[in-house]
Amino acid sequence: xxxxxxxxxxxxxxxxxIHMLRKNANYSLENVAMDLxxxxxxxxxxxxxxxxxxxxxxxxxxxxxxxxFDADINRLGEVKEKIRSFCDALYERKELITxxxxxxMKDRLDYGVFHEQLLEFLVxxxxxxKDPKKKKRYLExxxxxxxVYDPYELALFYCxxxxxxxxxxxxxxxxxxxxxxxxxxxxxxxxxxxxLALLWLGQVSIGESExxxxxxxxxxxxxxxxxxxxxxxxxxxxxxxxxxxxxxNAYREATEVLERIEKNTGYPVNEVIDQxxxxxxxxxEIEKACELIKKYRTEETALKGNFSLLPLGxxxxxxxxxxxxELQKLMPKANDSWIKAxxxxxxxxxxxxxxxxxxxxxxxxxxxxxxxxQDIYRFFLGCVIEFRYQTLNDSDTEAMxxxxxxxxxxxxxxxxx
Numbered sequence: 422x423x424x425x426x427x428x429x430x431x432x433x434x435x436x437x438x439i440h441m442l443r444k445n446a447n448y449s450l451e452n453v454a455m456d457l458x459x460x461x462x463x464x465x466x467x468x469x470x471x472x473x474x475x476x477x478x479x480x481x482x483x484x485x486x487x488x489x490f491d492a493d494i495n496r497l498g499e500v501k502e503k504i505r506s507f508c509d510a511l512y513e514r515k516e517l518i519t520x521x522x523x524x525x526m527k528d529r530l531d532y533g534v535f536h537e538q539l540l541e542f543l544v545x546x547x548x549x550x551k552d553p554k555k556k557k558r559y560l561e562x563x564x565x566x567x568x569v570y571d572p573y574e575l576a577l578f579y580c581x582x583x584x585x586x587x588x589x590x591x592x593x594x595x596x597x598x599x600x601x602x603x604x605x606x607x608x609x610x611x612x613x614x615x616x617l618a619l620l621w622l623g624q625v626s627i628g629e630s631e632x633x634x635x636x637x638x639x640x641x642x643x644x645x646x647x648x649x650x651x652x653x654x655x656x657x658x659x660x661x662x663x664x665x666x667x668x669x670n671a672y673r674e675a676t677e678v679l680e681r682i683e684k685n686t687g688y689p690v691n692e693v694i695d696q697x698x699x700x701x702x703x704x705x706e707i708e709k710a711c712e713l714i715k716k717y718r719t720e721e722t723a724l725k726g727n728f729s730l731l732p733l734g735x736x737x738x739x740x741x742x743x744x745x746x747e748l749q750k751l752m753p754k755a756n757d758s759w760i761k762a763x764x765x766x767x768x769x770x771x772x773x774x775x776x777x778x779x780x781x782x783x784x785x786x787x788x789x790x791x792x793x794x795q796d797i798y799r800f801f802l803g804c805v806i807e808f809r810y811q812t813l814n815d816s817d818t819e820a821m822x823x824x825x826x827x828x829x830x831x832x833x834x835x836x837x838x
Contacts, residue, residue, distance in 0.1 A: 436470035437566050442486045491531040500533040507543050508577050512613040514653035535569040546581045576605035576614045584621045596625045616645035623661050636665040667700050698727040707737045729760050732767045741771050759788040799834045
């Protein structure tokens with residue numbers, strides 16, 4: 422960075438800082454300009470960064486807000502280095518040492534203040550259950566002050582944000598964020614962020630049921646991981662590839678991928694078993710699926726992913742008693758809307774609550790769209806159709822109409838998968 426670029430960078434920092442101070446104080450542009458004995462236009466230009474803020478003007482504005490400021494520029498370098506360390510740990514799938522990466526908040530403001538907010542957001546992103554309101558505040562703050570960050574930092578921010586939004590029911594912009602991350606990473610030739618963006622764009626395709634596109638993106642990410650010998654991320658890509666192959670009914674190929682992963686050590690076994698369970702359900706090997714769940718589930722995984730399908734498995738095997746016992750045990754602990762709806766549907770089927778089934782299916786359909794689980798919803802719908810076939814009274818025209826509508830929906834989902 423040459424002298425001019427460095428001065429411009431410092432000016433951007435100063436302009437955003439004085440704008441932030443006024444906004445936090447809830448002061449109007451007009452009143453502050455009057456108090457500082459400058460024109461409203463001048464203050465506006467200073468806050469926008471279109472006019473250089475010299476040291477004297479900067480100190481005068483800080484004094485006005487009574488803000489102690491540490492002008493040591495090294496603080497910015499320290500925080501920037503921590504952001505790069507975060508990216509390395511994320512890319513290598515290493516457990517993040519949060520105490521080392523967490524920004525050290527001071528009583529004084531300094532030139533690292535905006536990057537401290539970014540670092541705080543990135544570190545907190547590794548904890549899915551962290552305060553969502555706080556995350557939202559950080560997100561809005563960073564979006565408002567994008568000019569402060571360099572392309573590498575913005576690419577990392579967009580990548581992490583996009584990944585967060587994939588499984589967030591309220592997150593609607595995962596694809597846009599990840600595409601922007603991929604674009605920025607390409608501009609600065611950052612393979613780490615580029616490959617992560619590709620991998621997670623593949624995850625977006627899982628939710629959108631775009632199997633061929635998702636498989637292409639995931640394989641491309643895997644090639645980049647192979648070039649860098651990133652073993653853990655290669656296995657992440659393989660798990661996704663197995664998922665797509667299963668969705669495309671290529672069960673033998675999907676199983677071969679999972680078997681290859683199992684031969685390697687150091688990868689979470691639950692993620693492989695989760696895929697094996699779903700492959701077994703898809704192939705109507707219900708007993709095998711239930712055995713896998715019983716053998717490998719723990720207190721922590723009982724309500725996660727495909728491990729939560731045990732009540733349905735028992736129902737499909739005709740063991741209604743065991744299914745009801747599992748529901749009684751798991752239902753009170755379920756705090757995920759999708760899992761709750763799936764449990765209620767199984768309970769409706771066991772007790773033959775005809776009036777409830779339609780309503781529960783509607784809820785499950787809505788939740789499946791939000792969390793990208795249309796393939797499992799289709800499976801549930803198929804179970805309901807099969808159940809209706811078995812219990813159908815030929816003289817029951819209403820039940821016949823419902824059955825026909827469900828069949829049309831099932832076919833529509835299948836055609837779009």
